[in-house]
Amino acid sequence: MELFDQQRQQLIETEAPLAARMRPRTLDQFVGQDHIIGQGRLLRRAIQADQLSSLIFYGPPGTGKTTLARIIANTTQAHFISINAVLAGVKEIREAIATAQEKRGMYAQKTILFVDEVHRFNKSQQDALLPWVENGTVILIGATTENPYFEVNKALVSRSRIFQLKPLDENDLKQVVMQALQDSDRGYGKLTIQLHPDAIDHLVNVANGDARALLNALELAVETTPADENGVIPISLSVAEESIQQRAVLYDKEGDAHFDTISAFIKSLRGSDPDAALYWLARMVYAGEDPRFIFRRMLILASEDVGLAAPDAVAIVNACAQAFDRVGMPEGRYPLAQATLYLATVPKSNSVMGFFDALAAVEREREEDVPLHLRDANRDKHSFGHGSGYLYPHSYREHWVAQQYLPNSLQGQVFYQPSNQGYEEDIQQQVARRREEQLASLVEGIGVALPEVLTFSPTNSTEDRWLQRTLSQVGEQLGLVRDRLFHLAQPQRHHLILDLNAGSGLLTWEALRRVPEGGVYACVRTLDDAEALQEQASVLPELSRPIVLRSSLADLPQALEKYPDIRFDHILGHNALLQESDRPFILNSLVERLQPDGSLTLAETIPRHTQRLYRLLEPERFTKKLLNRLIKAEESIYTNPSDPMVNWDVDELRSLFHTANLTVDIQVEQTQTDIRITSHLLERWFRPGESRPSYADHLFNFLSESEVRTVRELFTKYLLNQVVKWEGAIAFIQASH
Known part of the structure; x- marks a missing residue:
């Protein structure tokens, strides 16, 4: 039986489609997704060290989710079991668990369970898997095209690390084609194929980031094109166009593409970009989205984001929606586009959001009685004085009079903030002026009950308060510096970060929080700092710890020689250059370790401006x-x-970066901190x-x-x-x- 199985497997491998035959078998063959498996990234380190925890790969078709799982199967020492959620049920899960228990008990071997299309498991199937993932019987690797936070059991998601795979870019797809043309064993390396540049550009463009679609089209083009008299198979643009005639639009009305596309459409309208709005509208219409859904979202935006800047917006969009219902498709696309262009070009205001501030105040504040002068006077004016003191606006000039309408506890509260756009620009000054008059009336006690007089006493002595303030301001200022650096750098979860001055840990620990799927390298100058950092990091899983480099910045290139392929997305530092004398050398050595699109972000105290x-x-x-x-x-x-430590200023700093061929932006902020002498x-x-x-x-x-x-x-x-x-x-x- 095993002989027949082996023969059948060989037949499957030789007769399989090109996309299946060309599936990479090692990390070095894998194309794309450098943000998660590039040199130094967490996932690559985990695969190479065979220290995987449960994972979920999430991304569109053809981006390498299943391929990554198979590479792990080829790399790991663990027993590997693969099932497809479309075909498998609880029975297959139990069989896999039984095998995992046997391997664990008899051979002390871990088991990796790969579940393709894991979102297709129903709740009972996912629940059947959960306890075995939780107790470590199996390490789960799931693959899904749907957002796991919505489609996968929350308990499974919380016990797994999520890696999002992106559509392959143009260079990645061209590399996939070259691999297929050059591989003699699995691809077309034994054939002479002449692929016209226009043909490969067309195939890459229409594949839309999907390597599988690209290879399927290439296979169809090669297999259906006869060789010429010289044995050359010519693949021209016309052949490529016949092989992949139409771009496959990724759009599932219940999936991420649906929500992401409508989100892009709404954000384009809100951002007043008519070109982008029309593009996303076309994407949705082309994919078959229900125009009534689009109109419903535009009606919401007409109130939420346009509001009183153009009070007719709701009426106009609603009229376009009614016109669409009357004429239908395809002519209904005209009112659809008209409503889109109107909303994209009209003035914007979100002042109606003041309602939610008022709603929050209702939830937060103790419910107060309606002020006496605002109560209904028709029933008990004579008994309780309800309505007494109310000023009737129509009895006054301009049909308005300054009096208070809010409860006593909310006097002076502002919920509505008129914008300076469209119609609201006309009423902005009027609203502000009347508020000022109401404030004056509050001071004079007109139209409002006098508030209760309250007293209080401070709890700390003057000395204690000053001391607390001194201590907190120093920590607060450091925290502000840290937050400002990360705001400027904008690291993503998969990035690699180098902290140039990690002795305090100020930036290192925040970096570890920001790049859980990337990596952090921490440079410290002394042995004590290195030991302290390593001791603090010992509570973290080994793969999540920072890599500590004990070195001065001048010697950092030598310290990094152990990691020749590492290039950092961000290099951060707080007062890293302050104590360095040879700054040009240090800056040039750091630039060599930056990714092409990487950034160097520093906060440096300027000595000349010190107290x-x-x-x-x-x-x-x-x-x-x-x-x-x-x-x-x-x-x-x-x-x-x-003395180069203190004699420099911003101009010298800017010149230093320009000399290193860097584009630099320097923002100087004055600081003032209370300190105790x-x-x-x-x-x-x-x-x-x-x-x-x-x-x-x-x-x-x-x-x-x-x-x-x-x-x-x-x-x-x-x-x-x-x-x-x-x-x-x-x-x-x-x-x-």
Whole structure:
């Protein structure tokens, strides 16, 4: 029986379609998806180390989901079982689990269960699989064309790492064609095929990112084209057009493409881009979307995003929808396009969203009684005074009078924010002016009950509050720097990040959170920092830990020689260049390790803009002579041409990046932080320096010993234990090729 099975398998492999024969067998043969299996990415490291956890591959057809699973089967030491959710049921799942238990018990061997089209499993089938994934009996690898967050059991998704595969780009598809033409065993390497450039461009374009569709078309073209007298099979543009006549539009009215396309359409309308709006509309109409659904979404947008900027929008779109119902298709496409163009070009305002702010206030606030003057006076005006004090607007000029209509707890609350677009621009000033008058009436007590007077007492002493503020502001400022760097860098989950100054962990841990399917390399300068970082990372799974590089930035190229193929999507640093003397060399070495579309994002404190200590005291504390000498001594610190640590400014920084052939954007932000002047800090300023001169060492270049002593005494007398405003500036730098 095994002999016949083997023969049948050989026949299947030789007679299989080209797309099946050309399926890659190793990671090096795999084309595309560098964002998840490129050098240094988490998935590639996990496959090579045979340390896989449960995975779900999600993406459109022909992007390599099943192929990746088969590569894993060829690479792993685990037992590999493959089933298709369309054909399999609970019985097949139980058989696979039984095999996995046997392999685990008898041979201590792990089992990987690959489930193709995993979203086709119903709830009971997915529930049958869940406990065995949870206890590690099987490692699940699922493949699906549908969004797993919607179509796959939430418990399975929560125990799996999701990898999204993207349609192959033009270069990837051309590489797939070349592989098929050159492979003598599985492709057409034994044939002489002349593929015209126009033909391959057409095949690649119409394949629409689907390698399987591309290979099927190539196979049809080759197999149906006879060879000429020289044995050459010519594939011209006309042959290619016959082989793949129409682009297959990926569109499932219940799937992601449906929701993603309507989302792109609505966002194009909201963004006032008529060209994009027409394109996405055409995509939907071409794929057979129900025009009534499109009209329904446009009616929503006419209120949500146009609103009072063009109050007729709802009426116009509704009229187009009624016209469509009357004329039908295909002529109904005219009112469909008319409504689209109208919404794309009309002024926009989302001021109606103020309703949801009001709704949130209703949910958040304690329900209050209707103010007395707004209550119904018809029933009990004489008994309870309901309606008493109400001012009838029509009795006043312009049919308006300033009085309060909100409950007492919400006086002054603003929900409606008129835009400066279209019709709302005309009423914006009117609304603002009337609010100002209402505010004045509130102060005067007109048309509103007087509020209750409340008292409160602070819970902390002045000293405690200052201390808390000092401590929190330092941490807050670092957090703001971190957040600003990641906002500028915009890393994606699969990116590789290098942290240039990871001693504090400020950027490293955030990077690990941002790129769970990528990787983080952390450069530290000392052994203590390296050990501390590794100890903190030991609680993470091995593949999720940062790769720690103990090196100065000058020696970083040597430290990275162990990883010759690694190129980083983002290189980040906080005060990374501050202490480096040879910045041009360091910058050039970093550029060599950037991806072509990578970025270098830094936050650097500018020394020349740092707080001057002599400004912390009032000038009258010094004699005029001493103050002038002190200013000269301190300013000389930041103008010393022989000290590259402190003598640079933004212009030098910009020139440095331009010299490295980088496009750079530098934004300077002034900072102000409350700090407490402690005895320890004063000691640091006035004791002799170790690796670098201290503040006192610089003063001795201009002041006598007695003058330096006087300065210290004044600082101690007037600054010790005081909280001062410490000013500075940070340059946020983003550079790319």
